[in-house]
Amino acid sequence: MLPDLRDDFPLLARSVRNGKSLAYLDSGATAQRPHAVLNAMDEFDRLHNGAVARGAHLLAEEATEAFEGARGSVARLVNAASPEEIVWTSNATAALNLVANGIGNASAGQGGAASSLFRVGPGDSIVVTQAEHHANLIPWQQLAARTGATLRWIEVDDLGRHRLEQLGSVIDETTKVVAFTHASNVTGVVSDVAAFVARAREVGALTVLDACQSVPHIPVDVQALGVDFAAFSGHKMLGPTGIGALWGRKSLLDVLPPSVFGGGAIMTVTLEETTWHPAPTRFEAGTQPVTQAVGMGAAAEYLMALGMEDVAEHERRIARIIREGVSEIPGVRLLGPVGDAHDVLGIATVAVDGVHTHDVGQVLDDLGVAVRVGHHCAQPLHKRFGVTGSTRASAHVYTTEEDAERFLAGLASVREFFGVPA
Amino acid sequence: MLPDLRDDFPLLARSVRNGKSLAYLDSGATAQRPHAVLNAMDEFDRLHNGAVARGAHLLAEEATEAFEGARGSVARLVNAASPEEIVWTSNATAALNLVANGIGNASAGQGGAASSLFRVGPGDSIVVTQAEHHANLIPWQQLAARTGATLRWIEVDDLGRHRLEQLGSVIDETTKVVAFTHASNVTGVVSDVAAFVARAREVGALTVLDACQSVPHIPVDVQALGVDFAAFSGHKMLGPTGIGALWGRKSLLDVLPPSVFGGGAIMTVTLEETTWHPAPTRFEAGTQPVTQAVGMGAAAEYLMALGMEDVAEHERRIARIIREGVSEIPGVRLLGPVGDAHDVLGIATVAVDGVHTHDVGQVLDDLGVAVRVGHHCAQPLHKRFGVTGSTRASAHVYTTEEDAERFLAGLASVREFFGVPA
Amino acid sequence: MSSLEQMYQQVIMDHAKSRHGAGLVQLDLPAVGESHQVNTTCGDEVTLRVGLDGDTVSSVRWEGQGCSISQASISALTELVEGHSIEESEEVYEAFRALMGNRGEDLGDDRDDMLGDAGAFVGVGKYPARIKCALLGWMALRDAIAHAQAAGVEGETHG
Amino acid sequence: MSSLEQMYQQVIMDHAKSRHGAGLVQLDLPAVGESHQVNTTCGDEVTLRVGLDGDTVSSVRWEGQGCSISQASISALTELVEGHSIEESEEVYEAFRALMGNRGEDLGDDRDDMLGDAGAFVGVGKYPARIKCALLGWMALRDAIAHAQAAGVEGETHG
Numbered sequence A, B: 001m002l003p004d005l006r007d008d009f010p011l012l013a014r015s016v017r018n019g020k021s022l023a024y025l026d027s028g029a030t031a032q033r034p035h036a037v038l039n040a041m042d043e044f045d046r047l048h049n050g051a052v053a054r055g056a057h058l059l060a061e062e063a064t065e066a067f068e069g070a071r072g073s074v075a076r077l078v079n080a081a082s083p084e085e086i087v088w089t090s091n092a093t094a095a096l097n098l099v100a101n102g103i104g105n106a107s108a109g110q111g112g113a114a115s116s117l118f119r120v121g122p123g124d125s126i127v128v129t130q131a132e133h134h135a136n137l138i139p140w141q142q143l144a145a146r147t148g149a150t151l152r153w154i155e156v157d158d159l160g161r162h163r164l165e166q167l168g169s170v171i172d173e174t175t176k177v178v179a180f181t182h183a184s185n186v187t188g189v190v191s192d193v194a195a196f197v198a199r200a201r202e203v204g205a206l207t208v209l210d211a212c213q214s215v216p217h218i219p220v221d222v223q224a225l226g227v228d229f230a231a232f233s234g235h236k237m238l239g240p241t242g243i244g245a246l247w248g249r250k251s252l253l254d255v256l257p258p259s260v261f262g263g264g265a266i267m268t269v270t271l272e273e274t275t276w277h278p279a280p281t282r283f284e285a286g287t288q289p290v291t292q293a294v295g296m297g298a299a300a301e302y303l304m305a306l307g308m309e310d311v312a313e314h315e316r317r318i319a320r321i322i323r324e325g326v327s328e329i330p331g332v333r334l335l336g337p338v339g340d341a342h343d344v345l346g347i348a349t350v351a352v353d354g355v356h357t358h359d360v361g362q363v364l365d366d367l368g369v370a371v372r373v374g375h376h377c378a379q380p381l382h383k384r385f386g387v388t389g390s391t392r393a394s395a396h397v398y399t400t401e402e403d404a405e406r407f408l409a410g411l412a413s414v415r416e417f418f419g420v421p422a
Numbered sequence C, D: 001m002s003s004l005e006q007m008y009q010q011v012i013m014d015h016a017k018s019r020h021g022a023g024l025v026q027l028d029l030p031a032v033g034e035s036h037q038v039n040t041t042c043g044d045e046v047t048l049r050v051g052l053d054g055d056t057v058s059s060v061r062w063e064g065q066g067c068s069i070s071q072a073s074i075s076a077l078t079e080l081v082e083g084h085s086i087e088e089s090e091e092v093y094e095a096f097r098a099l100m101g102n103r104g105e106d107l108g109d110d111r112d113d114m115l116g117d118a119g120a121f122v123g124v125g126k127y128p129a130r131i132k133c134a135l136l137g138w139m140a141l142r143d144a145i146a147h148a149q150a151a152g153v154e155g156e157t158h159g
C-alpha cells in the first residue's frame, strides 16, 4: 500500500479558488511532479548542463552520463531489452507519429530493402480502435490517406470494452499495422493486449501500443506484452513536459526510416547524401530534451521505488470509491464499466443529464476540485457513447480518498445549482 | 555595454577538472541558463502546472496564461507581427523539419488548393548553402529526394562567406525554396540575408532562415529581414532544452499542412476524417513543452532586458580578442575571416596543425576550458575547408575576457604538449 | 455573491433556458447569410442565420449545442441586435468584447447600458477559458452578416 | 602525474607516431577480411585488414585518420595480436574493454601483463567520451576477423 505522498508534490500544497485546498483530479491530462523530479532537473541545469555526446569537456561528459542514465531508468520501468530500445521524443504524440511517419517514408521507398517490412500501400489495411485518443488515430488516418491503405477499426461495446469478436474479421491478411491503446483515457478500460497481439501475429501485422495511460499507473512489461512499439509521455508519469518516449524492438527500430532530420542522427553527410545511425540515435536529431530526460528518468525511479503494483492498487481503490459513488448520484452517467470493474484504471468519466460539461467543471473548480471537461481528444468514442463531452476525474499516486469524496460531493450538487429537475 | 553577468548563471560557479574554475566556451552548442530562467520554470512546476487550453480549472487557466504569455515574449524578441506567428517545437531542428515536411505533405496533395503554393516536384529546385548545419541541409536533401526536386547549393569562399555572385545563377525560376543560415555555427559569419531575400523574391521562392545562431546573439527582426520562416532553439538563447520555435508569416503558416498529428491540433475528428486549426495550433499536436515555453519566454525577456545591441557588442569584443589572439599562435588556422571582421559573431573555430581536434579539446578541458570539437554538424563546410574536424570556442553574454585569454593560453600550449615541431 | 454566482446570474440561467431565436428557420429576406462556428476546446457548435433588410439586422435564427454560457450568450445577442443596424450590432459586439476582457468588472460607462442583458455576462471575464464560450455566438453573427452582405451584393449584381 | 599526463603516456605518444601496421597492403594469406569503422562523434575512421593463417592472426594492416588515442590504440593492438591466435586476441580485447571500464585504474590482476603496451591506455578510462576512440581499432579488428573467417570457410567450400 502507498503511504500518503502529498508532501512529495509541492504544487498540491497550494490553495486555489476561494482559498480552498486543491483536489487535483486531472492527472490523466497532466500529472504533478514530485520534489525528486524537480530537484533532479534543477540540479542538472545548475551543475551539469552541457552538450550531450558532442563536447570534449567535463560538462559534456557529465551531461551525457545523466542523459544516458535516464534512458536506462526508463528502460527498466517498462522492462525494455536494453536502453537502446528507448527513443526520446517530445511527447507520446511525437512517438506515435515517429512510427507512422517512418512507415510512411518506408512505403515511399526510403530505407531500401531493409525497411521493406514497413511498407504499406493500396490493398493493405491499418487497424485502430474506436477507443483511441486522437494521437493514436490521426497519424494512422493520415498514413492511410498518404499510402492508399485502408483504415479500419475495432468497435467498442456500450461499456467501452473492445468487441474482441471483431478481431478475427477486421484484422486480416491485408493488415500491416494494428495500433491500439493500452488503456482508454476516457473510460480507463485496460485493453486485452494479448488478444490483439495474438491476432496481429497470425497475420504478420506490426503492433503499436499507446501506453500513455498505462505506463504511469500499472506495471508495464513491454517484452511480456509482446507488442512491437509502445509510446508514452513524461508529463503523465510524474515527469516533466517536453519529453516522451518510444519503446521499440531494436531490430525494428534499426531499420525504421527516420522522419525528422538533423545533426547527431547521421553517420556521414555530403551535400548529396546521408547515412543514418542505428537506433535510438537515428531518431534523435538535433539537441535533445536533456534536462527533461533527466526528469523523466527520475520519475521512473520514483515510480519503481513506490512499486508499480502498489501504485496500481492505490489507484484502483480510489477508482472504486469514485465509480461506486457516481453511480449513486441521480442524473449522472458513468462512461464505461460501472461499479468495481477489475479492468479499469483510476479514471471516472461522467455525463451529467441536462448540464453541459463546461458548467459541471466550473462548479467543481469553484469547490477546489480540478477535473477535465470536453471530449478528451477522443471524439469517436464520445460519439459512440452518444455524448459530445464529458467530465473526467483521474487519479495518480498522490490522490486521496478525500479528493474522491470532494469530487463526489461537488458532482452531487451540480444539477441543483443549474436548476435541473431531479 | 553589458555588466559582468557570471553571477546570474549558477553553473558558472562550479569548478571543473583539477579544481579549476570553468571557462565555458561551448555556448554555440548549448548555453547556460540564468536564475531568471530556472526560477521561472521551477515556479511554474511548483505552483501553476496544469493542462494548457484543456482543463476547466484554475491551474489550467494559469498554465494557459503562462504558456501564451511566453509565446508573446518570444514574438517580441524577434519582432513577429503577432504571437500567433510563433509555433513551439522541440528544437530548431524540429522547426526546420516542420517546414520541410509540411512542404512535402503539400506536394503530396495535402491541404488541397490552399496549400498548393508549397508544392514542389520534378523540375523544381531547392537551394541551400555550403555553410549549412545538418539541421538545415538534410531535411531539404530528403525533401528533394521525396518529391523529385533537385537540391542545389550556394558555395562559400575560402573565408567561409557565401559567394553571392552565384545567387543569380543557382537560384532561378525553378527554385521554390531557399533555405540558408543566418549565421554559421562554424565560422560565425553572418549571411547577407537581404541579398538572398531579394533574389528569392525575384523568382517567387520561399525563404527559410536558420536563425539558431543569430537570435541568441544579435538583434533579429524577422519582419525587417523579409524572410518567410525562421527557426531557433531555446537552449542556445539561455533557455531550456526541449523547446524551439518556428516563426512564420501567419498567412503561410495557416495553409502549411501539419506533419505531426494528434490532439489539440484539430477541429473535428471522425474515424474517417480530420480538419485542422489555423496556426499555431495546427502544428502543436499533443501536450506541449509548457514548462519549457515558460523558460524560453523568460530567456527572451532576460535578453531583451539586456538589450540585443549590447549583447552583440559584448560578444563582438570577445570575438575580437580570440580571433586576433589565435592568429598569433603558430600552427593554428582560424576557419573563417581572420582579425576583426565586422560580419562575424562571437565564434572562433580553429584547426591545429598536426594535432587532432579531440586531443586539442582534451588539453583545454584539463585547463578548465570547455570547447567543442568535431565537425559541429557541418561536414560539407569542413570538407570545403579541407579539414575533418576543428575546435570551436563560442561566446555568450556571460563570457569574459579572462575566458578568452585562458582559451588562447591553452591553445598555445597544445602543439608543444604533443611534441609537434614548431 | 461568489464568483460562481456572479458568473451564472439569473439572467443568464433564464436565457440558457428560453433561448431567443432558437430554431433554424428559412428567412425570407433580401440578404441572408449563415455561419457555422465550433469551439474546438469542447466541440460546442452553433449554426446561425442572419437576414438583412438594407442595413438592418432583421432576423437572427440559430441552432446550437453548448454550455449555458454559450447558449445564453447567443440568446441575449439575438434579442440585442434584432431590429438594429449592422453598425449598432458592431458597437454592441465591441462593448461585449471589452467586457470580456475586463476581468470581472463592469465597464463603468454607458456601454454597460448598451449591453442590456449581455451585461450579465460580466462574471465570465474572470474565467479566461470561458470567454470563448460567451463569444462563440458573436463570431457566428459577424461572420453570418459578412456572408449576408456578400450575398446581398451578388443578388444586386446578378439579379 | 596529472590525469592528462596519465592519459597521454609516452608509450601512447610513441605509438601515435610510429603506428605499427600502418599502410593498407595486399595480404597474401589463406583468409583475409577487412572492416571499415567510423567514430561518428568526430568522423574519425579506420580501414583495417586482417590475414588469418588457420587460427592465427598472421597480419594486421590498416589505414586511418583520427586522434592520437585512436591511432595509438590501433598501433598497439597490431603489435599485440599479430602472431597470436584468434582466441588470444579475443582475450586481450576483453581485458582491454575491462580496462576501459575501470575509470582510470589498472585491473590489478594478470590481465595487466597480458595487455602489454595497451595497458598504457589506462588513463583513457577516466574520460568516457574518449573510450570510443581507444576502441575504434578493436571494433575494426574483430569485425575484420569475422569477415576473414567467413571468407576462409567460403574459400574452403568453394575452393
Ligand SMILES: Cc1ncc(COP(=O)(O)O)c(C=O)c1O
Pocket (backbone or CB within 6 Å): A262, A263, A285, A286, A287, A288, B028, B029, B091, B092, B093, B094, B133, B135, B136, B181, B183, B184, B185, B210, B212, B213, B233, B244, B377
Ligand atoms: C546553425 C545551427 N542550426 C541548427 C542547429 C540545430 O539546433 P538544435 O540542435 O537546437 O535543433 C544548430 C545547433 O546545433 C546550429 O548551430
Ligand SMILES: Cc1ncc(COP(=O)(O)O)c(C=O)c1O
Pocket (backbone or CB within 6 Å): A028, A029, A091, A092, A093, A094, A133, A135, A136, A181, A183, A184, A185, A210, A212, A213, A233, A244, A377, B263, B285, B286, B287, B288
Ligand atoms: C491515451 C492517450 N494517448 C495519447 C495521449 C497524448 O499524449 P501527449 O499529449 O503527451 O502527447 C494522451 C494524453 O493526452 C492519452 O491520454
